[in-house]
Amino acid sequence: MASPSSEATQPADVALPLGRPERRSWTARVGDYVGFAPAIVLFGLFFLVPLGLIVCYSFWQTVDYNVVHNWTVDNYRYFFSVPTYVRTVWATIWVSVVATLLTLAVAFPFAYWLARYVPRRYQKILLVLVILPFWTSYLLRVYSWLNILGPEGAMNRFLQWTGVTDQPVSFFLYDRPAVILVLVYLYFPFAALTLYASLERFDWNQFRAAMDLGATPATAVRRILLPQIRPGLTTAVIFVFIPILGEYLTPQLVGGARGVMIGNLIVNFFQGAQYTRGAAAALLIAALIVLLLTLFRRSLEVEDPYGT
Amino acid sequence: MARDLDIVSPRGRLTRAALAGWAALVYVFLFAPIVLLVVFSFNANKYGTFPITGWTSKWYGQVFHDYQIRDALTTTIRIALEVTVVSTIVGTAAAFPLVRSRLPFRSGIRITLVLPIMIPGLLIGISLLVLFTSVLHQQLSPTTAVIGQAVYTTPFVLLLVAARLQGFDASLERAASDLGANTYQRLRYVVMPLLAPAILAGALFVFTLSLDEFIITLFLIGSHNTLPIYIYTQVKFGITPEVNALAALLLAASLTLMALAFVLPALVRRAVRLVPRKAGV
Numbered sequence: 001m002a003s004p005s006s007e008a009t010q011p012a013d014v015a016l017p018l019g020r021p022e023r024r025s026w027t028a029r030v031g032d033y034v035g036f037a038p039a040i041v042l043f044g045l046f047f048l049v050p051l052g053l054i055v056c057y058s059f060w061q062t063v064d065y066n067v068v069h070n071w072t073v074d075n076y077r078y079f080f081s082v083p084t085y086v087r088t089v090w091a092t093i094w095v096s097v098v099a100t101l102l103t104l105a106v107a108f109p110f111a112y113w114l115a116r117y118v119p120r121r122y123q124k125i126l127l128v129l130v131i132l133p134f135w136t137s138y139l140l141r142v143y144s145w146l147n148i149l150g151p152e153g154a155m156n157r158f159l160q161w162t163g164v165t166d167q168p169v170s171f172f173l174y175d176r177p178a179v180i181l182v183l184v185y186l187y188f189p190f191a192a193l194t195l196y197a198s199l200e201r202f203d204w205n206q207f208r209a210a211m212d213l214g215a216t217p218a219t220a221v222r223r224i225l226l227p228q229i230r231p232g233l234t235t236a237v238i239f240v241f242i243p244i245l246g247e248y249l250t251p252q253l254v255g256g257a258r259g260v261m262i263g264n265l266i267v268n269f270f271q272g273a274q275y276t277r278g279a280a281a282a283l284l285i286a287a288l289i290v291l292l293l294t295l296f297r298r299s300l301e302v303e304d305p306y307g308t
Numbered sequence: 309m310a311r312d313l314d315i316v317s318p319r320g321r322l323t324r325a326a327l328a329g330w331a332a333l334v335y336v337f338l339f340a341p342i343v344l345l346v347v348f349s350f351n352a353n354k355y356g357t358f359p360i361t362g363w364t365s366k367w368y369g370q371v372f373h374d375y376q377i378r379d380a381l382t383t384t385i386r387i388a389l390e391v392t393v394v395s396t397i398v399g400t401a402a403a404f405p406l407v408r409s410r411l412p413f414r415s416g417i418r419i420t421l422v423l424p425i426m427i428p429g430l431l432i433g434i435s436l437l438v439l440f441t442s443v444l445h446q447q448l449s450p451t452t453a454v455i456g457q458a459v460y461t462t463p464f465v466l467l468l469v470a471a472r473l474q475g476f477d478a479s480l481e482r483a484a485s486d487l488g489a490n491t492y493q494r495l496r497y498v499v500m501p502l503l504a505p506a507i508l509a510g511a512l513f514v515f516t517l518s519l520d521e522f523i524i525t526l527f528l529i530g531s532h533n534t535l536p537i538y539i540y541t542q543v544k545f546g547i548t549p550e551v552n553a554l555a556a557l558l559l560a561a562s563l564t565l566m567a568l569a570f571v572l573p574a575l576v577r578r579a580v581r582l583v584p585r586k587a588g589v
Contacts, residue, residue, distance in 0.1 A: 032409040039402035039421065039462070042394075047424055047459045050435030057438060067442065110334045113327035133338050135566040136559050137520035139536045143555060144341035146547055147348055154344060185337065217323070246428020248523060253543065263430050270434050270527070275442065282431055289427065 057279035067276060075280035085265060089284065092261040095176060096244045099183040103240050104233070106184060107191035114192075115199035127196060134189040142253050145182050149173045149254060174256025182250045190239040198232025234296050241292060245285050342559065349552040367553035377554060380533040387450050387457065387525075387534060388518040394458045395514045399465025400507055406466070407473045425463045432459055433527035440528070448530030456524040461517050465510035472506035505573030512569035516562050 061070045079085050110130075114123055133141060148154045150173055202225065210220040226233075248263035255261070262285055269278030352362035371377055402421065406414075424432060436456045440446040476499075484498045522536040529537060535558055542551045 033405050035401040035404040036406075037401070038398040039466075042398050042455075042458060042462060043420060043424070046436060046439070046455050047432070048420070050439040051431070053438050053443065054431070054435045106334065106337075109327055109330045113324075113331045117324055117327065129335065130338065132563070133342055135516065136342065136562050137522070137536060137555075139520070139522040139540060140345070140555050140559060141341070143539065143543055143551075144345040146543065147344050147552075148341055150547065185341070188334075188338070217320075242426060243428055246430045248430050249540075263428070266430060266434060270437060275438055278434065279438070282434055285428065286431065 054279045054282055057276050058283045060276050062274065062276045065273065075277050078277060079280050079284070085281075088260055088262060088265055091176070092245065092263075093288070095179055095183070095259075095261060096241055099180045099187070099244055100237060100241045102180065103184045103187050103191045104195075104236060107188055107195050107236070111192050111195035111199050114196055115202070116204060123200075127193070130192050131189050138186070139249065141186055142182055142250050145178075145185070145254060146173075149178055149181075173254055174259065176255070176259050178254040178256075179251050179259040179261075182254055183244055183247065186250065187240040187244065191236045194232055194236040194239060195229070198229040198235075202228060238292065238296060242289050245288055345552055345559070346556045349549065349556040351549060351552075353549070367549040368557070370550050371553050371557065374550070376533070377535070377538065380535050380538040383450055383529075383532050384519060384534040384536075387454055388515050390451075390454045391457045391461055391518040392511050392515045394454065395462040395465050396507060396511045398458070399462045399510060400469050400503070402462075403466050403469035403473055407470050421466055422463050424460050429460060429521075429523040432456060433524040436524070437527045448528055450529065450532055452530070453525045453528040453532075453534070456528040457518050457521050460521070460524055461514040464513050464517065465507070468510040468513070469503060469506045472503055476502060505576045508576055509569045509573045512565055512572065516565040516569070519565070520558070520562055 057067065058075055059071050059073065061068045061072055061074060114126055118126060146153065150156070153173075206224055207220050210224045211217065215223065246263050247261055248267055251259040251261045251264055252267075255264075262281060266278050266281045266285075269275070269281060347360070349367060350363050350365065351360045352364040352366075353360065406418065406421070433456060436452070436459070437448075440448060440452050446452060480498055480502070481494055484494045489497070520536060521534075522540065525534055525537060526540070533541070535554070539551055539555060539558075542548065
């Protein structure tokens with residue numbers, strides 16, 4: 001956090017560049033950018049180049065376990081010719097949409113409560129508690145649900161104890177509902193944080209003004225609150241939806257055969273050394289992400305429709 | 309306060325209570341799995357689940373005597389240290405031009421540098437797998453895993469240090485130059501002490517992320533194991549109390565490190581402030 005004193009001196013930066021500007025040599029100006037050199041190597045060579053490679057691979061052919069540089073769309077054609085794969089794409093989109101909506105549905109009332117009703121000095125600590133599980137291992141957060149949903153897990157024990165069933169049911173595990181439940185658990189902190197951040201800035205007096213003018217609370221939420229926090233909502237959707245599209249571990253551990261998502265297909269392709277087909281499947285995820293970002297770009301740009 | 313107005317109507321009070329109840333459920337939802345995991349790790353039941361047949365710390369003993377776990381732990385820590393060094397240097401170095409120079413395509417560069425956090429780790433993992441095995445013909449090893457993890461963790465250091473640099477009082481540096489400090493002295497005596505808390509927090513953050521990283525490592529580690537990879541291979545055979553104990557230890561480690569990432573920078577800041585005072589500057 002910037003201290004007030006440093007903020008006060010900030011504008012001076014614009015007028016007075018560091019050092020002695022009039023005598024700056026060519027080398028000094030290059031020196032300004034030298035800090036980027038290691039990052040260019042790391043992100044260029046080991047991030048952008050590999051991503052480009054995946055794009056190329058998805059349009060190349062595998063012949064006798066060798067990748068041949070023939071440009072073709074065969075990998076995509078193959079992918080869409082297998083009904084199971086196509087169904088998996090739809091299943092992935094369906095699971096991602098439902099999980100994202102549920103995450104928001106759980107997070108919104110929570111963030112609303114935190115921003116509106118909790119005294120400010122407690123807000124920070126309650127927020128830290130939300131992020132706390134998020135700082136632990138991603139693998140362990142998925143794993144911990146096996147203790148609850150498994151055939152010998154807490155859920156089954158509870159049902160047997162209450163007499164609903166007399167033997168373990170596997171309904172909870174190895175199906176899409178389990179995947180969605182765990183995904184909501186995993187990505188809740190993202191949604192709660194972004195929603196809280198935008199609700200925290202909201203001026204509740206506007207809300208009260210709307211109600212004074214006769215709006216019901218529901219109308220006030222819909223007409224006054226939602227339009228103003230729309231960028232926050234969009235950010236939350238993006239932060240939750242994008243990683244879910246590429247999920248591999250959750251369907252792998254709790255999804256069973258019916259919970260398979262594109263991520264699992266990709267891993268299977270790569271583990272079976274079918275790099276070109278795997279690359280095509282991976283690009284499908286990338287394409288979905290780009291599509292999503294394009295769709296939401298405009299709604300991210302709209303800020304403060306009321307000019308507050 | 310205007311807050312009082314909210315609770316005049318009984319309906320408002322009801323809404324408020326309902327929301328508070330919802331929030332309580334959310335906290336239960338967030339913590340129940342983790343708490344249960346820790347409870348089961350002390351459970352004498354050898355199937356690692358209900359019923360609780362007694363309390364024991366025997367599973368923890370087994371964790372410490374398992375040579376596979378010890379191997380995985382060594383690899384994990386080695387990788388985490390290397391990733392921390394690489395990410396801290398690369399991220400800190402890049403923060404300076406990002407914040408201070410007038411770059412062309414600044415927002416584009418910013419997005420590229422933060423993109424590794426945004427896109428699914430799966431894509432980073434497979435794309436580097438293709439690069440290492442098919443193009444560079446490298447054997448997969450902990451080193452390839454270090455590179456993959458560093459791609460993902462460096463943006464965190466970059467963001468933390470850039471944020472600190474943005475709120476940095478640049479007149480301090482100008483004062484140092486006016487008093488005759490050269491670039492090195494400016495960095496060493498003015499910039500670094502002020503950035504140290506952010507760099508330290510970034511380093512601890514990266515160490516924790518590396519310790520817990522799963523998906524990128526899965527593709528790039530080759531025949532070695534890190535603790536998350538080891539746990540993953542074990543889970544395929546079902547839950548054992550030993551894995552629960554290992555998981556609980558890993559949880560404790562990441563939470564401790566994250567707490568340090570928050571507490572240490574404040575302590576360093578205080579120490580930095582104290583030193584010149586003692587030296588009488």
